[in-house]
Amino acid sequence: MSTFDTIPQTRQEALVEVLLRLADDRLILGHRLSEWAGHGPELEEDLALANIALDMIGHASALYEYAAKLDNKPDEDYFAYFRDDIDFKNIALAELPRGDFAFTIARQFLFSLFSYFLYKDLIEIVEDEQFNGMLQKHFKEIKYHLRHSREWVLRLGDGTDESKSRIQNAFDNIWMYTGEMFEIDEPFKAAIEHNLYTKVAKWQSEWRTFVNSTLTEATLTVPDYEQYMFTGARSGRHTEYLGHLLAQMQFLRRSYPDAEWK
Amino acid sequence: MDTQKQLDDFQKRIDNGEKIEPKDWMPERYRKQLIRMMSQHAHSEIVGMLPEGNWITRVPSLKRKMVLLAKVQDEAGHGLYLYSGTETLGVTRKELIEDYIYGNAKYSSIFNYPTLTYADICVIGWLVDGAAIVNQTMLAKSSYGPYARANLRICKEESFHKKQGYEMLAKMANGTPEQRKMAQDAVNRWWWPTLMMFGPHDSDSPNSAELIKWGVKTKTNDELRRHFVDRTVMEAEAIGITLPDPELSYNEETGHWDFGAIPWDEFWSVVKGDGPMNLERIKARKIAYEEGEWVRKAAKEYARKRKLEKAS
Numbered sequence: 001m002s003t004f005d006t007i008p009q010t011r012q013e014a015l016v017e018v019l020l021r022l023a024d025d026r027l028i029l030g031h032r033l034s035e036w037a038g039h040g041p042e043l044e045e046d047l048a049l050a051n052i053a054l055d056m057i058g059h060a061s062a063l064y065e066y067a068a069k070l071d072n073k074p075d076e077d078y079f080a081y082f083r084d085d086i087d088f089k090n091i092a093l094a095e096l097p098r099g100d101f102a103f104t105i106a107r108q109f110l111f112s113l114f115s116y117f118l119y120k121d122l123i124e125i126v127e128d129e130q131f132n133g134m135l136q137k138h139f140k141e142i143k144y145h146l147r148h149s150r151e152w153v154l155r156l157g158d159g160t161d162e163s164k165s166r167i168q169n170a171f172d173n174i175w176m177y178t179g180e181m182f183e184i185d186e187p188f189k190a191a192i193e194h195n196l197y198t199k200v201a202k203w204q205s206e207w208r209t210f211v212n213s214t215l216t217e218a219t220l221t222v223p224d225y226e227q228y229m230f231t232g233a234r235s236g237r238h239t240e241y242l243g244h245l246l247a248q249m250q251f252l253r254r255s256y257p258d259a260e261w262k
Numbered sequence: 263m264d265t266q267k268q269l270d271d272f273q274k275r276i277d278n279g280e281k282i283e284p285k286d287w288m289p290e291r292y293r294k295q296l297i298r299m300m301s302q303h304a305h306s307e308i309v310g311m312l313p314e315g316n317w318i319t320r321v322p323s324l325k326r327k328m329v330l331l332a333k334v335q336d337e338a339g340h341g342l343y344l345y346s347g348t349e350t351l352g353v354t355r356k357e358l359i360e361d362y363i364y365g366n367a368k369y370s371s372i373f374n375y376p377t378l379t380y381a382d383i384c385v386i387g388w389l390v391d392g393a394a395i396v397n398q399t400m401l402a403k404s405s406y407g408p409y410a411r412a413n414l415r416i417c418k419e420e421s422f423h424k425k426q427g428y429e430m431l432a433k434m435a436n437g438t439p440e441q442r443k444m445a446q447d448a449v450n451r452w453w454w455p456t457l458m459m460f461g462p463h464d465s466d467s468p469n470s471a472e473l474i475k476w477g478v479k480t481k482t483n484d485e486l487r488r489h490f491v492d493r494t495v496m497e498a499e500a501i502g503i504t505l506p507d508p509e510l511s512y513n514e515e516t517g518h519w520d521f522g523a524i525p526w527d528e529f530w531s532v533v534k535g536d537g538p539m540n541l542e543r544i545k546a547r548k549i550a551y552e553e554g555e556w557v558r559k560a561a562k563e564y565a566r567k568r569k570l571e572k573a574s
């Protein structure tokens with residue numbers, strides 16, 4: 001728990017918490033992907049990465065908009081632009097620097113696969129109509145993100161020696177940030193009570209099986225699941241990278257908060 | 263060598279308004295000119311992602327961030343169709359790309375200027391995409407089929423870019439004092455470079471007559487520029503923006519707006535490489551290209567292995 005967080009007491013508080021957590025993951029990772037614009041390894045990837053970034057920021061924006069309505073905040077931008085790093089609820093995996101193309105792909109694959117299982121499950125569970133509608137709509141795009149990143153894991157793993165060592169390194173380095181995806185803390189427990197989140201452990205082994213089979217097909221070594229895992233970002237204990245990301249993202253909006261920017 | 267009869271027949275087809283398709287006979291010089299124009303256009307779409315990409319991570323609202331990302335994604339798409347179109351003339355994308363990264367193939371000089379404030383993004387949409395539309399609407403009627411079709415497709419998206427840029431600029435121009443200052447300053451910086459996008463005056467444009475004869479272009483640089491100025495003057499006025507040209511005045515006789523002297527020295531110096539961002543733009547593209555090489559190799563190698571597997 002962070003210094004100021006309280007456990008959601010009502011269904012509505014739990015819903016806002018879940019919306020913000022999902023949205024923060026997507027905004028921050030979408031931001032990292034957007035840094036590729038104009039710098040991709042080939043034109044097709046400039047297009048694909050911008051497209052995925054756009055989808056993810058779009059998903060975040062929709063989730064924030066709903067959270068703003070429930071929480072009496074002015075709009076979706078409030079959450080993106082006017083919170084500090086200790087208030088952001090994304091997992092650390094999302095905020096790590098862009099890295100090389102292999103790192104971008106490894107991260108996207110692991111995250112999109114997690115999102116795939118999560119959304120599939122939530123679509124069955126969530127009774128809130130508006131939230132469920134969003135999940136269904138975004139799920140279609142998540143399937144594309146997963147397919148795109150999985151294909152690249154295979155290409156890079158079973159491509160050249162260089163690409164293999166780069167993507168292997170990427171998985172090795174990012175592994176300690178995958179644990180946060182499967183954490184269930186008090187706020188998530190409260191959300192599960194209200195059918196707004198799910199016991200992710202029930203499909204964690206399926207997630208691993210998919211990861212293992214993809215990495216094996218890509219002739220890569222699966223890192224050790226039982227290693228040290230980073231924790232705390234969901235409750236505001238982030239890496240140092242997030243502050244710099246936010247400084248860039250928020251500076252103009254915060255410099256002139258009363259101006260109209262939409 | 264192209265024979266006179268071939269040339270005459272070719273000219274007849276052009277004069278009849280027929281489209282020339284990749285497999286048709288064409289004069290060598292026509293092919294060369296098209297490769298030059300189409301690849302320059304493609305490079306411009308790609309380099310154009312850089313000044314706009316410079317603001318993606320700083321856009322002050324989520325809505326506008328998405329608008330900009332979608333725009334940059336469209337520009338990558340434009341680059342793709344244009345490279346594919348150019349490939350129909352017997353060159354490869356790799357050759358073309360290496361020609362501007364390592365050689366001296368040109369791209370539109372407008373992208374050698376920096377984007378200093380967020381208002382620059384709005385002004386690029388309004389003026390730069392606006393100028394591109396004027397040019398590309400003409401090129402959509404070009405005699406070379408693949409080029410005409412690429413431009414037709416591109417124009418639809420550029421119109422959207424222009425509309426979005428103009429809309430946001432209007433908000434800034436009518437917003438807080440700081441926003442108004444940014445908006446006007448951006449217009450002051452981008453106005454003349456935008457007018458230069460249409461190329462030199464007809465009298466200094468040696469290629470023009472030939473391109474028009476062959477129907478690659480259907481209007482001259484000066485005609486296009488005048489058309490652009492005419493429509494932009496009113497758009498500026500509507501949102502309270504002043505165009506930085508004291509000589510701008512409506513000419514009752516011609517029915518067009520007269521404008522001041524374009525700073526051609528600056529134009530030629532930027533074309534030749536001495537512009538504020540020339541080195542950075544090429545450097546950024548070069549780094550992306552070279553750092554991407556291992557990725558392209560891996561994809562190729564992976565495809566080769568899969569093909570071998572299938573064959574065995």
Ligand SMILES: [Fe+2]
Nearest residue numbers: 307336337340
């Ligand atoms: Fe374009």
Ligand SMILES: [Fe+2]
Nearest residue numbers: 307340394416
């Ligand atoms: Fe264009």
Ligand SMILES: [Fe+2]
Nearest residue numbers: 391419420423
């Ligand atoms: Fe455009």
